Structure formats: structure tokens, C-alpha cells
Amino acid sequence: MKSIKVGLLGIGxxxxxTFKVLQRNQEEIMRRAGRGIEIAxxxxxxxxxxxxxxxxxCEVVNDANLVVSHPDIDIVIELIGGYTIAKELVLKAIxxxxxxxxxxxxxxxxxxxxIFAAAHAKGVMVAFEAAVAGGxxxxxxxxxxxxxxxxxxxxGIINGTSNFILSEMRSKGLAFGDVLKEAQRLGYAEADPTFxxxxxxxxxxxxxxxSIAFGVPIQFDKAYTEGISQLTxxxxxxxxxxxxxxxxxxxxKRTEAGIELRVHPTLIPAQRLIANxxxxxxxxxxxxxxxxxxxYYGAGAGAEPTASAVVADLVDVTRLHTADPGHRVxxxxxxxxxxxxxxxxxxxAVISSYYLRMRVADQPGVLxxxxxxxxxxxxxxxxxxxxxxxxxxxxxxxxxLTHQAxxxxxxxAMAAIGKLSTVLSKVTRIRMEQLx
Ligand code: NDP
Ligand code: HSE
Numbered sequence: 001m002k003s004i005k006v007g008l009l010g011i012g013x014x015x016x017x018t019f020k021v022l023q024r025n026q027e028e029i030m031r032r033a034g035r036g037i038e039i040a041x042x043x044x045x046x047x048x049x050x051x052x053x054x055x056x057x058c059e060v061v062n063d064a065n066l067v068v069s070h071p072d073i074d075i076v077i078e079l080i081g082g083y084t085i086a087k088e089l090v091l092k093a094i095x096x097x098x099x100x101x102x103x104x105x106x107x108x109x110x111x112x113x114x115i116f117a118a119a120h121a122k123g124v125m126v127a128f129e130a131a132v133a134g135g136x137x138x139x140x141x142x143x144x145x146x147x148x149x150x151x152x153x154x155x156g157i158i159n160g161t162s163n164f165i166l167s168e169m170r171s172k173g174l175a176f177g178d179v180l181k182e183a184q185r186l187g188y189a190e191a192d193p194t195f196x197x198x199x200x201x202x203x204x205x206x207x208x209x210x211s212i213a214f215g216v217p218i219q220f221d222k223a224y225t226e227g228i229s230q231l232t233x234x235x236x237x238x239x240x241x242x243x244x245x246x247x248x249x250x251x252x253k254r255t256e257a258g259i260e261l262r263v264h265p266t267l268i269p270a271q272r273l274i275a276n277x278x279x280x281x282x283x284x285x286x287x288x289x290x291x292x293x294x295x296y297y298g299a300g301a302g303a304e305p306t307a308s309a310v311v312a313d314l315v316d317v318t319r320l321h322t323a324d325p326g327h328r329v330x331x332x333x334x335x336x337x338x339x340x341x342x343x344x345x346x347x348x349a350v351i352s353s354y355y356l357r358m359r360v361a362d363q364p365g366v367l368x369x370x371x372x373x374x375x376x377x378x379x380x381x382x383x384x385x386x387x388x389x390x391x392x393x394x395x396x397x398x399x400x401l402t403h404q405a406x407x408x409x410x411x412x413a414m415a416a417i418g419k420l421s422t423v424l425s426k427v428t429r430i431r432m433e434q435l436x
Contacts, residue, residue, distance in 0.1 A: 003036030004318045007067035007098075009089060010080035011044045013187035014103050014130065016053050017303030018077065018310045023057070029311065033318040043067045068093040075317055077310060078102040081191055087111050094118045094126070099321065101313040103130035103306055106195070109204035109220040112211075116331040123325040127313035132205040133158050133282040135305030136298040137312065142212045142286065143333040149288025151213040153253040155435055156284035157277050158205045160301035161189045161196035162228050162248040167278040170236050170245075176229075188280050188301040198227035199248060199263040206250035210261055213286070214254060214342060215334035219261070222344035226264035235357060235428060238399050239267050242383065244355075245275040246430065258343035260350050267355050267432040273297075274435065285435060348408040353382065353432040356400045356410075358417065359425035362389045366422045367398065373420075377413040379405045395424055401432065 008015055019039060022029065030036045039057070043064040044050040050060045061067065068076055068089050076093040078100060080086050086107050091114075093100050100119070102108070108115065108128055119126045129139045133156065142151070157163050161183040168179040180197065183189045188196075195201040203223040211218045228248050239246050249266040252259060268275040273295060277283040282300025287293045299305035320328050330336060360366045367386070374381060380403040389396040402410070414427045 001035040003038040004074050004321065005038055005040040005072050006075045006077060006314065007041040007043070007070060007073040008039050008077045008079065009043050009064045009067060010078070011042050011050045011053055012079065013303050014306045014310065015042075015044070015077070015079040017307035018079065019053055021304055021307040021311050022314075025311075029315060033315045035318060037314055037318055041067045041070060041073060064089050065092070068098065069096055073098055074321065075099045075101060075314065077314070078104055079310070080104075081106070083107055083110055087115075090115055090126070091118055094122050094124055097122060097124060099125045099127070099317045101127045101310055101317060103128070103310060105131035105201065105204040105208060109207045109218060112208065112218040116336070119331065120336055125317050125320065125328060126331055127317055128208070129313045130306045130309035132208055133284055133296070134160065134298070134300040134302065135308040136282055136284065136296045136300065137309065138209070138284050138296050139212065140312075141294075141296060142209065143329055146286060146288050146291060146294070147333070149290045151254065152287045152289060153251065154206075154209050154213055154284060154286050155274070155433065156206070156209070156250045157247050157274065157282050158250050158284065158300065159196055159199070159202040159248060160280035160282055160299070161193065162199075162202070163277065163282070163300070164188060164280045165197070166228060166231075166236075166246065166248065169233065170240070171278070183280070186280070187303060197229050199225040200227075202248060202250045202263045206252055206261060206263055209250070209284070210252035210259060212333045213252060214259055215332070215338065215340050216259065216342055216344075217339050218332075219344050222261060224262040224264070224347040224350075228265055231265055232428075234397075235355075235430060238357065238397075239355065239430075240270070242267075242385070242399070242401065243270050244268060244432070245270050247275065247277070249433065251433065255345070255351070257349060258345040261344050262347060262350060265430055267430055268435060272435055348406075348411070350407045351404050352407065353404050353434070354402045354410050355430040355432055356402065356414070357428040358398055358423050359395055360398050361422040361424060362394050362396050363422060366420075369420055369422065370398065370400075370417055373413050373416045374400070374402070377405070377409040379403075379409055379413055
């Protein structure tokens, strides 16, 4: 059978990895797909670099529009990134009847509903395994492998850069900025690294996972997002002393009131497998009502791990290319007409446990005032430590772990505690999950 013809937009970190993996494993991939998969055109702004990678194997152009409108191209791989040009190109490719494979979670989290609707109307596929957790086939697992289940919750380390930073800070005592530079050098970080460290990239991915898990439209604007840039070395150390690790976690949870959709630094018991996921590795825990808890682990970023997911999508699209669109797996796992309008809960309504740290004057009644405020807010204390004041100092740190409470009550208690004259710092709050 004739090879399927692919046009690649962007041959940077992931595009370069994709080109290499496809070339290296060409024969094996062909035996799996049932026909050859040939990158026939590459578009990149840097044509010289593109030519040095493709080495005469295909046509190289600098105008991506030539690829999405070329009559011979069956599948377009979008690996440019960003929302503007990438969106135009993807919509144009769809309008021209081409299938699309993309790793662009930012694009899908913000414009996915429109893109999937356009693809559905045109009867083409938009595959995006590489957009979430790099090389881990989590989309496939959720959309197909776990399709029997009513998914209860998902908790994932889904940003490699921030996990790399947290791991290096904790284990080697390295400074935040130095580790971030290293992550950029290794090609893990987004074009705008604030997406990584402020939790935005993780929220993009979580939004996609939540839609597939719960059958709701993509609603990135309703995700609560808090990154790791405000985390201090002392909180990482105190967490360790209490038997916890701090990870940037994406949590999507079904509750009676609606869906919790939140990304924030989280204390996790140190003995949990997911607490021991280090470096650029990602892991996603999915709890289904039938299967129970399942864990998916692997490299969350980098050229070839991400290429692994891109090529898997290419093979899938190649196999299903001639299938009747009605018999393909729906983009978001649920049939487009069957998406639910379950509300996404505001962060105030979330139920969690909390780590609270405050600097206080070492004098009688301080602790009593703080615990009174917590009790008045219906917040129960699970554990507490008060450090001995350093030699010659009349102040110290108090760390309180709470049982589950509603976030709005915690906020009110934090505000009241902050007003006590004996509390000398702002109250640091980190959410805590047992994940059992
Ligand atoms: P890179 O910046 O390494 O690659 C993007 C490439 O596209 C560059 O070569 C760039 O050229 C080129 N490009 C930019 N604009 C245009 C344009 N208008 N026309 C043609 N070429 C263009 O990014 P990555 O490979 O890291 O990321 C690509 C996508 O994959 C992003 O959506 C990212 O979020 C996603 N992703 C990345 C992962 C990773 O580990 N890096 C993992 C998972 C997903 P120039 O260099 O000149 O700008
Ligand atoms: N910047 C992303 C990360 C790339 O660090 O996880 C993978 O999506």
C-alpha cells in the first residue's frame, strides 16, 4: 500500500525527535501501521537547521501554510507551539480535510472545543497523546483502557520542569534559578517557562485529562492554578520532617457538588509511589470505580519520549484513516453530543487537608489564640510542631497540619490568624492529599 504522507510543522525539540524516531524505527513502525509513514514536507522558520536534521530526506519550506494546503499531505503534525499561528494552521489543515497530530496542550486547553468541533464536522482526527505527560500513554489509557469505569479522581505530576526543579532543590540543595536554566537547556521547559513554574502548563494538561475522564467540555479558564515559585526551602524541609514530600500536583476530582480542577504544590505522604517520582519524570494516578487506583509513570518531556507519543498517534491515525468517522474513538472519549454540564467548582468550595506555617512570638497564649480561631472555623488539627526558638531569639515557627476542611473556612482562619499581633509572618498554606 502507498505510504501515508505527513507534513511536519516545526522541527525543534519534539519535531526533531519525531523525525529521528520515525527514521530509526521506520521498518518496525510500518509493520505495526500496515503501511509506510513518510514525512514528506517539513516547515520551520530555521530552514538551515531543518535541512541539517532532514538531510535531504524530504522537502523543507519556511511557510507552514504550504504544508497544510498541500494536496498530497494526509496528516499534519503541529509542533510549533503557542496559540495563534498554531491555531490558524490546525484549523486550516482540518478545513483542508487533513488529520492532525499535536503536542500542543496550550492550544487544545484554550481552543480545543472549537478545534474538535471543526474536526468532527469534517470527519478528521485530532490526536494529542503527546500533549499530556510526554511519553506516557495516559490519553489512550483514560480514553480506551479505562472506558468501563466511572472515574473518581485523577492526581498527577504532569509538568516535568517543575518536578525537576523541586527534585534538584530537595535532593541537592540547588537554587531554583539554576535548575530552571538546566531544564531549559535540556529542552523540557516551555517557550515561556512561567507556564511551567506557575502551574499553567500542568493546568492545560489537567483540563484535557478532566474532560476525557468526566465527559465535560474543556474549561481551562475554570482551573485553579498555583505554581512553585513561592515555595521556600524551609517548607520543603519541614514537609520532609513531617513525613511528606511537596509535589506540584494536578488534581481533578468528581464530588457531589461538581468537579474540582486544581493545580498547586501539594504535600503527599513520602511513602506513596507518586511522592518518589523525581526529576523530569511524570506520573498520573487514576482512580476508577471498577479498577481502583492505577498509576502511569514515565518521562514527561524531552525530544524522544515526547516523539514516542507523537509517533503512536501517527500510527493510530494511519490505521483509522480509512475507518468510518462514526466508529473512531471520540476526541474527548465521550460522544460529542453526550458531554455533561457538571459544574467546575471554585477553589473556595474545595475540600482538602492543609499545612499551615507561621512565625510567632514565643509567649504565653499564642498557641491558644491560633487553635481557638481554627476551632471556630470548624477546622480540626491533625498534627502540630512548634520549633524550639533559636538561641537568643524570642520567636519561632509553628506548623499545623489540619484534617479535611473547606478552603473557604481555611481562608477565613488564615486571615484571622494573620491579624493576631503575636503572629509575625504571613501564614503559609500548602494543600495536602493522602491519595489513598
Ligand atoms: P521548539 O521551540 O523546540 O520547536 C518549535 C519549532 O517550531 C522551532 O524550530 C521553531 O523555530 C519552529 N517555528 C516556530 N514558529 C514557526 C512558524 N510560524 N513556522 C514554522 N516553524 C515555526 O518547541 P518544542 O519542540 O519544545 O515544543 C513543540 C510543542 O510540543 C509545543 O506545543 C510544546 O508545548 C509541546 N511539547 C513539548 C515538550 C518538550 O519536552 N519540549 C513535551 C511535550 C509537549 P524557531 O526556533 O526559529 O522559533
Ligand atoms: N514543559 C513541559 C514540561 C513539557 O516540563 O512538562 C512537557 O509537556
